[in-house]
Every structure is written in C-alpha cells, then in structure tokens.
Amino acid sequence: MNLLTRSSINYIIFSVISFVIGGIIFFHVIQTVFYRQIDETLKTEKRLIEEQIDFSDSLPDFRQVFSHMIEVTVFNSPKKKFEFIKDTMLYDKSRDKLLPVRQLICENTSIQDQGYIISISKPLEETTQMITTIIGALILLFIFLTGLLIFVNYFISKSIWVPFNKTLENLRNFDISRDAALALRETGINEFRQLNKTLDRMTKKMRRDYVNLKEFNENASHEIQTPLAIIKSKLELLIQGEGLNEEQMGMINSVYEAATRMSRLNQGLLLISKIDNNQFHHTELVDLQKIMEKTLDHFEEIINLKKIRIIHHFNAPACFQMNPALSEILVSNLISNSIRHNIEEGEIRIMMDSDGFEIANTGYPLTIPPDDLFRRFRKSDRTTDSVGLGLAIVKKIVLLYQFDIRYEVKDNFHRIKVDIHSAKKQDIAGTDVSS
C-alpha cells in the first residue's frame, strides 16, 4: 500500500468516526433545545389557562379555539397537585392517524374545591421534520467537506512527496560501477533536503571506496603479475640450461610449480573481484546448451582417458541474457569439477531444459560440509593441487545473475542443479518496475 492511499484511508476512517460521534451529540443538543422551547410554550399556555380559570371560576371551553389539543376535565375527588410533561401519541381525527405529541398534564384544585386536569398537547411533527432536515443538510455538508479535504490532501501530499519519490527513483537507478553521481533535485522541504544530503554523502563515499578498491585490485594485479612473469620466465630459461643435477632440477621444479599455482590463484581472485565489482557489463543471449556441448568437446579426451560415461538429455536449450565469458566459465568449472572429482569408469549425467540444467556425477563421498562447498579455498583433500576457487567462482556468477544453485547427494550421485528460471521471473518483474 502506498503512502497516499494509506493516509487517505486513515483520513476517511477518522472523519467517519468523529462525524458519527459528533452527529449523535449534535442530534441530542438540537433535540434538547427544541424540547425546551416546546416545554416553555406548554407551561405558558398552562399558566394562561389557569389564570383564565381562576378569573372566571369556571371551566372554559377551548374546543373551538384549540381543537382537541387542550382538554380540561373536572373530577370530584381532589387529588394532590402535580404536573408533568411527556412524549406520547395522539389520535388525529382529521388525518385519521396517530401523531407524536409533547403533552403537559397538570392537576389542580381551584374550581369550587373541585379538581381538574389540564392536558395540553403540541404536535412534534414539525420539530421532527426540522431536526431531520438539519441532520440531512449536515450529512451532505460532511460528505462534501470530507471529499474536498481528501481531494486536497491527496494533491498536497502528492506534490509534497515528489522530491522523495524522485530521490527513490534516483537511488533505484544508482549503480556503483557506473561513474554517474546521484543527481538529487533541490527541494524546499527540510527533511527531504537532509535526506538528500545524507544520501549524497553516503553514495559519494561508497563510490570513492569502490573506486579505491578497484584501483587497488588493478594495481595489485599488475604489480603481482609482472614479478611472477619474471620468476616464471627466468625459471623457464634456467631449466633449458645443461648441467643441472636431479636435485637442482627438483628444486627448480618446486619453485616453478609454486609460481604457476600463485599466478592461477591471483587470476582466480581477480576474476572473483571483477564479478563482485560488476565489471562484466556486456551481455548477450547465451545458449547454454551450445556452451555445454563445446565444453564437453574440449574435455572429450580427458573424459575418454578417465573412461567416464557421459549421458546427456538436452530437452530444450536453456537461454539467458548474460556475459558470454562468464557463461563459459560457469559451465566449464562445473564440468571440469564433475570430471576431477569423478572415479575411474564413472558417469556424468547432464539434464537440461529451458529452466536450467543439472550435472550429476559419480564420485567419492564429500569430506567437507556441503554448505562449505561453494566457499573459497574449501576443498576435499583428495586433490590438493587444485586452487580451490572453481566453485567459489561458480557461486559468484550464480549470484550475479540471481540463478538458484543447489547441491545434493542422491543415489551415489553428486548433483549440482542450476536453476535459471527464478532469475528469468525476476528479470520480467524487474523490467515491469522500471517501465
């Protein structure tokens, strides 16, 4: 629910509640005022009748004048004096129906010690009508005012939140690996100005750190590669020389192997940091089935030498918009992994459909927890010569494209399943948001 809807709904709820309460109170106040007025009139009339009676000492006949609304009845046994006012219904002959009235009843003892009762009635029809009209007008006024206020509130809020939404939009489009700074719009509202200032400072610092890190990585790579190149080339020259004995040759060999390992390590780490830094901008629609076939072709002889059986079911090609170099590294690392950790005369099963692929291979039981499999430098001790970055690189690529990767052991097969379907769905959702 967005902010505007939320505030509008709250606004409506609170106005309805306050109107209902206010309306009830208002209704009672109006009713009281009207009743008081009627009661005053009733009392005044009663007083006039009493005076009339006192003056004439007989019962006057009001019937001609006031119709049935005033009745004075004489009765013999005098009673205590009393007076009360009540709401009741009275039959109206002319209209042949019961009408609500306000009635004053009063007993008195003044005519020759005879008691009499005065009953004065006032029809309430007009009053009720008036109250209804007032309340109706009030409801209309309330609806109009609430509507107007919601409308005004909506537009005011909308214009007030414009800088915020703009900032949000900017943040969404911010890419640390691109050079563009966060272009935040000037705003007159203090809070938003502070927000923008803080964001601007944060992103600038992030960008600065990022550039520093990137430069450090690049420099480090350059600085390490060159000495390594010198070491390796000098060693290569050295072994060409005659007259080295076996012991010296062995030592040179160890140094050479270590240097080779180090350069591979360096390259692997550089690749990871490049993926981290999102430096593989270029993408195209990659057909993973073609890559898979090319990779299998590349390793064909190793596969044959190890007498590994390859069974593949390419049901449908898995295509994805990604960097072609990374797609090759992803597939190549997984395939070479399934060859390296395989057993003699083992088996590799590859399944592929449009949602992704699964590579399953026979092999020795895992010596490390499966969760550690994709971490750097974690490797089962069987093949100590490997650098231990292959699956870490795979994980990085998978994360970059939001694929889903799962590892499990089932029926003596190590299975690694890469699901590109989830990424595709997010991709579609993502384009929806941006459009």
Next chain:
Amino acid sequence: MKILLIEDEKELSSAIQSYLTRGNYLCETALTYQSAQEKIHLYQYDCVIVDITLPDGNGLNIIRELKEGHIDTGIIIISAKNSLDDKIVGLDIGADDYITKPFHLSELNARIKSIIRRRNFGGTNEIILNEIRVVPEEMQVFINEEETILTKKEFDLLMFFLSNKNRVLTKESIAEHLWGEEMDMADSYDFIYTHIKNLRKKMLENGGHDYIQTIYGMGYKFLTA
C-alpha cells in the same frame, strides 16, 4: 626472422630475449615507448611484441602506428591487466594475438611461430622436420609421406613441440596450452602423460623416430639433434 620486443620490465625483457634468441630469432628490445617508436620507424620487423602498459605511453598507439606503415608485421600484445576491453580494442586495431602475464615463454614462442607461419603468404605453410610433414591448416600429419591420424589434442601437442624444439617444456605450460589457463585440473598431468604416450606410439608405428624425451619431474623435450 626479426622480432622487436617492447617491454618496460628489464628482467622480463631480457628473459624473453634470450629465450627467443636461442630459437634463431634476431630479437631487439625497446624498454620505452619513445625508443619503440624510433625503432619501428627505422627498421622492418617480422613480428612485434608489445606490452600495452608502458611508463611513457600506451602500447596500443604503437600498434596503430605500425598498422599505418607495415601491414605485414605480426603483432602480439602482452598485458598484465587481462582486461577484456584492452583485448577487444587491441585485436580490433590489428593485433594478431593477446597473451596475459604471467605467461610461459614456450607459449609465447609458439604464438610467434604461428603468427609468422600465417603471415608467410608467399611460401608454403607446411612444417617439415626430417620424416615429419605437417599441414597446419588441414590438421594433417604425414610421417614418411604416410598420413597419421591424430586426435585434436595430440595434434596441438605435436605443434607445441615443433614450435619449441630442443626446449624443456614444463607440464604446466603443456597443460595450459592444451586446456587453457582457467583449467584447474590437478590430474591433467596424467593426461599429458597419456597423450604423449599415444603420440609417441603413433609416430613410431609409421617408422618415425622417438623424439620426445622425458625430463624427470619437470616435463618433456622434443629432441631433434
């Protein structure tokens, strides 16, 4: 064959130079952008090896200048950066190959050989060594004029040996040449052994000599002398 090596790192430059000189190349070196510029304007080279990050200029500009004058010169870029952009730009403006530091000297040598062979339009592209005749474009190998069928990797291996005759080739350099740099396969050395065994067997079957010598623990040598 005249080669110009443009590399600012003195030690690396001298190592490459002595490796190439042993292969009967005439190898000149330039340590700066300035001196490289002078040399390419004064002399004609069959192949130029350029490090693109030089202290006083960008190696890519040297390639551009070279392309203006000497179309036939082969060009190999050396770079420590391994950045895709440099590679694409470099190959785009006319370089023939791209190699990333640190590399094996034998690999660089093989690449130079391959470029010179490809650029040698006038002459024949065949490689002939005693009883061995190789037609690289067709991937054909003849021993005593009889065709020997090799697998792709065996052929690559033979070509690598022929490019680096009488040199010790380390297991690492062979593995990288056959399977690429990112290949992180520990037991690949066993595969090299098997490939070499098969290659040797096929060559002997057709009456060829046994040229491949094993240097214990280190690698192999293709001995022609």
